[in-house]
Each structure stands twice: as structure tokens, then as C-alpha cells.
Amino acid sequence: MVRPASDCDPDLYTSQVLPLFMDALRRLPDASLLDLGLTCGDNIPFFAQRVGKIYLCDLFTGLDRLHRQGHPPAHLWEQLDYPAASFDGILLWDLLDHLDDDASGGLIKASRTLLRPKGVVMFVARDEHSSRRAPHAFAIAEEYRLHLRPQTHLGLPVFHRHNRDILLLMSAFTLVKSFIYRNGLREYLFQLS
Numbered sequence: 001m002v003r004p005a006s007d008c009d010p011d012l013y014t015s016q017v018l019p020l021f022m023d024a025l026r027r028l029p030d031a032s033l034l035d036l037g038l039t040c041g042d043n044i045p046f047f048a049q050r051v052g053k054i055y056l057c058d059l060f061t062g063l064d065r066l067h068r069q070g071h072p073p074a075h076l077w078e079q080l081d082y083p084a085a086s087f088d089g090i091l092l093w094d095l096l097d098h099l100d101d102d103a104s105g106g107l108i109k110a111s112r113t114l115l116r117p118k119g120v121v122m123f124v125a126r127d128e129h130s131s132r133r134a135p136h137a138f139a140i141a142e143e144y145r146l147h148l149r150p151q152t153h154l155g156l157p158v159f160h161r162h163n164r165d166i167l168l169l170m171s172a173f174t175l176v177k178s179f180i181y182r183n184g185l186r187e188y189l190f191q192l193s
Contacts, residue, residue, distance in 0.1 A: 010148075010182075010183040010184075011147060011148040011149075011150075011183075012145060012146070012147050012148070013145070013146055013181050013182075013183055013185070014143065014144055014145050014146075015144045015145075015146050015187060016177070016179040016187065017122055017177050017178075017179055017187035017188065017189045018122065018140070018144045018146070018187070019144050020176065020177055020189050021089060021091075021120055021122040021189055022050055022051075024088075024089065024120045024176075024189075024191070025050065025051050025088055025089045025120070026050060026051075028088050029052070030052030030053065031051045031052050031053070031088040031089065032051070032052060032053040032054075032055065032086060032087045032088050032089075033047055033051045033053065033054050033055065033087065033088065033089045033090075033091070034055045034057065034080075034082070034086075034087045034089070034090045034091070034114065035047070035054065035055070035056050035057070035090075035091045035093075036057050036058075036059050036080075036090065036091060036092050036093070036095055037058070037060070037091055037092065037093030037094070037095060037137065037138060038058055038060050038093070038135060038136070038137040038138075038151055039056050039058045039137075040137045040138065040139050040140075040149070042139040042140060042141070043138075043139065043140050044056075046140045051088075051089075055082070055087070057079060057080065059076060059079065059095060059107075060095065060098070060135050060151070060154055060156070061154075062076055062079060063076055063095075063098060063099075063156060064154045064155060064156055067155065067156055067157070068155065072102075072103070073099065073103045073106075074103070074106070076103070076106075076107075077106055077107060077110040080110050080114060082114055084113050084114065085113075085114070085115065085116045085117070086114055086116075087114050087115055087116065087119060088115070088116055088119050088120070089115075089119060089120045089121070089122070090111050090114065090115060090119070090120075090121045090122075091121075091122050091123070092107070092111070092121060092122070092123035092124075093123060093124055093136070093138050094123070094124045094125065094126065094135055094136055094138075095107065095123065095135075096123055096125060096159075096161075096166075096169075097124075097125055097126055097135075097158055097159060097160070098135055098156040098157060098158065098159065099159065100157075100159055101159075101169070104159075104169055105169065108169060108170065108172070112172050112173075112192065115192045116192075117192060118191060118192060119191070119192045120176070120189060120190065120191050120192075121170075121173065121188075121189070121190045121191075121192075122187065122188065122189050122190075123187075123188055124138070124185055124186065124187050124188075125160075125161060125166060125185070125186045125188065126158070126160065126184055126185055126186070127160070127180070127184045127185070127186060128160040128162070129184060130160070130184035130185070132150070132158075132184065133158050134150040134151050134152045134154060134156075135150075135151045135154050135156055136148045136149060136150055136151060137149040137151060163178070163186075166188065170188070170190050172192070172193065173190035173191060173192055173193060174190065174191045174192075174193050175188070175189075175190055176189040176190060176191050177189045
């Protein structure tokens with residue numbers, strides 16, 4: 001269960017973008033969601049009550065293994081062996097923060113292929129001044145409160161991107177909403193054009 005915390009706790013904040021992401025999925029009958037973040041048991045009941053189908057694929061573990069072996073993440077996307085246009089929504093959480101531009105481009109291309117028309121993608125990015133280095137599991141609590149759980153056992157590099165770089169990376173999508181938080185995180189919601 002998510003621990004209670006004050007509004008000043010940088011590891012607990014209320015998401016402004018996740019409710020919009022979920023609203024987009026709720027409007028669809030039997031919506032399918034692909035969660036590519038670190039698996040978080042708290043989130044499964046949350047999503048199960050709101051979407052038709054949930055698919056979990058923890059790309060962080062494979063990425064960490066490749067990084068420790070000195071291999072690029074070029075073939076990591078092969079784990080996403082779903083048919084094209086399988087999902088209405090994809091959650092990337094902070095995965096893009098741990099991929100260089102080429103690997104991020106590959107993931108975005110794969111996500112675009114996996115989304116149905118008008119599908120949505122949500123992700124979180126840290127700002128360039130953030131001291132956060134480890135990937136995080138994002139545990140969803142009541143009222144879209146997100147509790148960040150650092151996963152310090154994962155030794156992944158961090159790649160900071162400016163907003164303009166993110167918009168360029170996501171140029172095949174339409175920006176629906178972005179929000180910057182005091183804790184150094186930025187949330188984005190994009191829709192497939």
C-alpha cells in the first residue's frame with residue numbers, strides 16, 4: 001500500500017495527466033492498455049477497474065541486463081511482439097529517461113505501431129536539474145496520487161531532454177497535455193494523429 005505523506009513529499013504527488021489518460025481510455029468499450037513501466041502490484045487493481053484489458057511488459061529489467069552486458073538496447077523492442085494496432089493506451093512512465101535518442105526513437109516507433117487510431121501515450125520525464133537518477137516504479141493511490149519508488153538496483157544511465165526535444169521525438173503524435181511539477185518531473189499525454 002502507498003504510504004501517506006505530506007504535500008511537500010517529493011516522492012508523492014497528484015498527477016494532472018493520468019486522469020486525462022484514463023478518461024481517454026474509459027470512453028472506449030473494452031479498452032486495452034499496455035504498461036511498459038516497472039511492474040507495480042498496486043496499479044493492477046486500479047487499471048482492472050477502469051479498462052477492459054491490461055498488458056504488462058517490464059522493459060526496464062531487460063534494458064538493465066543489456067546495459068550491464070555492454071549491449072545497446074536495439075532489440076529490446078522485440079519483446080513487444082503484439083500485433084499492430086493492439087492497444088488504446090500505452091504507459092511509458094520514465095522509460096524514455098533511460099534511453100538515448102536512437103533507442104527512444106525505436107521505442108516511439110514501436111509504440112506508434114502498437115496503438116490504434118487516436119490511441120494515447122503517457123510518460124513522465126525528469127527535468128535537467130533533477131537529482132533523480134534511478135528508474136522509478138509509480139504506484140497509483142486514490143485520487144491519482146503517484147508514489148515514486150526508486151529502483152536503485154537498476155544501473156541505467158539518465159538522458160535529460162528539453163521540452164522541444166521531447167516534442168520532436170513525439171512528432172508523429174499530437175500533444176494533448178503536459179504538466180511540470182515542483183518535484184522536477186514532467187508528465188506528457190500524446191495522442192496518435
